[in-house]
Amino acid sequence: xxxxxxxxxxxxxxxxxxxxxxxxxxxxxxxxxxxxxxxxxxxxxxxxxxxxxxxxxxxxxxxxxxxxxxxxxxxxxxxxxxxxxxxxxxxxxxxxxxxxxxxxxxxxxxxxxxxxxxxxxxxxxxxxxxxxxxxxxxxxxxxxxxxxxxxxxxxxxxxxxxxxxxxxxxxxxxxxxxxxxxxxxxxxxxxxxxxxxxxxxxxxxxxxxxxxxxxxxxxxxxxxxxxxxxxxxxxxxxxxxxxxxxxxxxxxx
Ligand code: BV8
Ligand code: ZN
Numbered sequence: 001x002x003x004x005x006x007x008x009x010x011x012x013x014x015x016x017x018x019x020x021x022x023x024x025x026x027x028x029x030x031x032x033x034x035x036x037x038x039x040x041x042x043x044x045x046x047x048x049x050x051x052x053x054x055x056x057x058x059x060x061x062x063x064x065x066x067x068x069x070x071x072x073x074x075x076x077x078x079x080x081x082x083x084x085x086x087x088x089x090x091x092x093x094x095x096x097x098x099x100x101x102x103x104x105x106x107x108x109x110x111x112x113x114x115x116x117x118x119x120x121x122x123x124x125x126x127x128x129x130x131x132x133x134x135x136x137x138x139x140x141x142x143x144x145x146x147x148x149x150x151x152x153x154x155x156x157x158x159x160x161x162x163x164x165x166x167x168x169x170x171x172x173x174x175x176x177x178x179x180x181x182x183x184x185x186x187x188x189x190x191x192x193x194x195x196x197x198x199x200x201x202x203x204x205x206x207x208x209x210x211x212x213x214x215x216x217x218x219x220x221x222x223x224x225x226x227x228x229x230x231x232x233x234x235x236x237x238x239x240x241x242x243x244x245x246x247x248x249x250x251x252x253x
Contacts, residue, residue, distance in 0.1 A: 022192045031106075056072060074148060092104060140157060221236045
């Protein structure tokens with residue numbers, strides 16, 4: 001029974017979602033864009049405007065200038081504390097209530113999926129809310145929101161255990177991804193019926209392999225992005241638009 005075709009969602013995708021036993025939602029910075037959180041590629045502001053995030057999000061940059069890098073993350077954390085989940089995050093929670101199994105895999109370091117109600121989110125690039133000691137990896141409990149009226153450097157806290165520097169709990173370029181989360185993400189991609197790739201430019205490896213893995217395993221893959229994404233196979237679709245506009249359309253009966 002072909003489903004009625006709505007605004008931008010092809011009927012075959014709605015059918016596949018309706019029949020799916022396991023759906024994966026794979027997100028990048030674009031899913032948080034409508035929460036007012038700038039994506040990684042957006043021009044960095046203020047103090048960091050002169051830096052390329054690819055240079056700043058590295059252990060080398062942190063060791064070279066700990067206050068510059070820690071200040072950047074505290075500035076971003078403060079903005080995230082003020083941000084709210086958007087209709088995209090909420091639609092993912094609603095979709096999870098309608099399918100037998102739904103796995104959220106995110107490249108993002110924010111907690112907006114969790115705050116919207118998603119459970120067991122796989123964070124491939126860590127979390128900005130779980131800092132740890134750079135030297136002894138002892139977790140560090142952030143007790144307050146940073147008071148930063150403007151972007152500025154901020155010396156990182158010192159580890160009470162070994163006097164080392166506290167670092168953000170994110171995966172920097174050149175650092176290995178958390179093995180357990182990555183393996184779980186690959187397994188989910190290989191065993192799902194539909195994978196929705198939401199708000200990612202598909203540049204950063206090895207996360208960028210996830211949609212291709214699902215496609216190779218016979219799943220439908222839909223890219224949801226204001227930029228049209230290249231589609232190589234018949235079961236790969238590009239839904240051009242904002243996540244907060246398109247994801248709610250997938251919920252229609
Ligand atoms: C590793 C945490 C090895 C930090 C991040 C050369 C070739 C290939 C690979 C490499 C290479 N040189 C180096 C590498 C490896 C490197 C890599 O991939 N580099 C790339 C840049 C070439 N990868 C690594 O280093 C990884 N580690 O390989 O380790 C290893 C192995 C064993 C032992 C030791 C080492 C680590 C990668 C993780 C880096 N950390 N984040 C932080 O956040 O500060 S990744 C960072 O970039 C973000 O987390 C994000 O996930 C990612 C991409 O950022 P963005 O571009 O902003 O986001 P996104 O791509 O999602 O783009 C936004 C999209 O949203 C756009 O498409 C836009 O159109 C869309 N959009 C906008 N608005 C909306 C929207 N979509 C929907 N709705 C909207 N409203
Ligand atoms: Zn320590």
